[in-house]
Amino acid sequence: MTKQYALYFDSSSCTGCKACQIACKDKNNLEVGVLWRRVYSVTGGDWVSTGNAWTSQAFAYELSISCNHCQDPLCVHVCPTTAMHKRDDGIVLVDASKCIGCKYCEWVCPYGAPQYDPSKGKMTKCNLCEDYLAEGGNPACVDACVMRALDFGELSELQAKYGTVDNIFPLPLGSTTQPALVITPHKDARRTQYESAKITNMEEI
């Protein structure tokens, strides 16, 4: 089997502190507005009237997502210049020298991974901290997580360790692009299937 690096995220233990997001910005020196890793705050449910009382049945959980380095990456397929490419180890990268900044990858990616940098006129994205990996280290986000909610490794190994869930609300079904992502869902994530839920921090993303 070919190599496929992947990320793991434990939604049940994430507090939404965004240390991962900031570590990523710091490590990669990202411009304001460019987020290679994004933390989505999801809320749903409501106050329910029972007898004379109102009881809160609201729920909330966090979802930290970068690029999932998909096994079938649509961004790579649609890129008109092959700037967006998938390496042998599974990492999806942008070759800046080829990128014309057409933003087509940004349109088609259902994870918001390609992040356009207007100051460069180029698309940028998570590179899994490939330089750290080369030295035997972890991606900056993984090491920064105070809750140990992030992990990194070979996809098959992560799946053996944590299961095969690769989507919870608001992520799409994994069948479209085969994301190299493993999630431990928050206990209330399944409630989004039959209750209304939304991302409440859109202005941060």
Added chain:
Amino acid sequence: MSVHAWPLIAFTILAQMSVGMFVVLGIVHYFVVNKYSIAEADQMSSYALLAIGPALVLGLLASLIHLGTPYIAFLAVTNLATSWLSWEILLGVLFAILGGIFAIMQWRKIGSFALRNVVAWLAAIDGIGLVYVMSRIYRQPTIPSWNTTLTTISFYTTALLLGVVGVGAAFVAGYAYLKRQNPDCTQELCMVLQQTMRGISISAIVLLGVEFVVFPVYLSYLANSSATAAIAASMTGIFSPIFVTRLALAFLGAGLLAVYLYRTSLSAERVQVMGYVSYAVFGLVLISEVLGRFLFYASYISIGV
């Protein structure tokens, strides 16, 4: 989306109009050659041909504004294996080149009639392919609001409708120019113009009919899926002023005024009025299609975040 889409609106509308005009011009030319003579046909079509090139080049230039790094835009043709966008640029540039070669051959009468015909056919086939490829760019599994054959159908309808009314306006402009140059030459040409305009007004009405079938089908397509219901709601909600204006202008231009255009084309005394009406039809349809394309980009929605 909104603001960032303007270069793409300009590019797709202008490119599709160019293809439509080229194809429609070819059809009109064929009929005029059969009914009158090559001389008449060439006189009229050479001016219309003049309008197509700049429109296409302007569109291609507008597409560059969309890019972050336009000076390496030529690299956009390097992923023909999997990217429809590469095909769009290839066929778009090829259409400009073939159309340009044909226009020069036609004006300077270079090569035989048959050879020019071959070049025109190649350009037309390229153009028809270009519109298809353009539509495929947007039909992506992660963008449910665009991922439908209706995208392809509406792109072709736009191309043909703008092509039809564009050729009408170009013919009127060409005729006015010829008349100023040589007042005697107008008798036969006037008949050609009138007859062409009849065909154009009927075609415009038919294409309007197609659009008015496509709109409700597309809206119900959007409304019937939970992934796109929000977009359907925005078309009848926040975007409804634009949506209604777009429909009204299309109906006014390609409907009511097209009927009037047909009527004015029946009498030689009303050629002047017919000319103004033809410009008005073109203007209204163009604005309507631009608004329609704006709404198309505004209807973007991802299956994810």
